[in-house]
Amino acid sequence: MTAIQPSRGRGRPVLGAVFGLLFGLFLTFDLLMMSVFALDSVMVIALPIIMLLVGLALGILQPLKFLKR
Amino acid sequence: MTRRGMLSFVLAICGVLSVVGVASAQAAGSDGSIPARLTGPCQVTATINGTGTTIDPSSSGGVYTVPLSGSANYSGSIAVPAEERFAGGSVWVVTPPGIPSFTIKSWEDPVAETVGDTGEVSWDLPGALPRGIIFTVEGVHNDTATCTGAITVKVEGGITDSPVGLASVALTLVTAAVLGFAAIPRGL
16 A cells, blocks of 8 residues: 555645635534533634544645546 | 645544544543533522433533523522622623523622522413534632633524524535535536
């Protein structure tokens, strides 16, 4: 299995960051309603930020390049 | 910064935030062993009608589940002389770090003479309200002595019991799909 190499083409960092943040916000809301953590937990703030960074990384690195033939 | 360096930086930040979040959740007792607390010369209890659930912040009660609509009989007292004095306080919902808490109720009486109160309170929350969210309610009563207390509650029901919950799940899936699309190189 080869390691994922950074793509040399143009990525989608803005799209990844924006929708990473949105995904983090909605996921946080879902986890709150499933009583995974409380409303005053730091995860309410941390999880959207984490997903923003994950989205940014996905948009830059484009690890799903195997779909591009 | 190279892309590998940027990836390492991003993963390091994610790792730190994840550890802080998990540690915070465990410290708060979100595994269910959440202690209630009451300090000062006060006694306060509330019994939810119909369910028989008694809320007593002076004992460990975990997460109290309240119905969407109902009523409760409450009783509160403070061990101070029943003479004219200033008394006041407030009750608020604790919010995440960095977000101001919001006050549910506050009271103030510059010439208070009583040392206790009993009564009934009722509520009827909207059906669209998201269910299952655990939140902490804190309160303080300033009198000749000061009392503070906190309980942890949630509204009965789960994620599928309100339209807001269903919409959130749908939007989670949609944003996840777009996030996956962002991981595909241009020109596909």
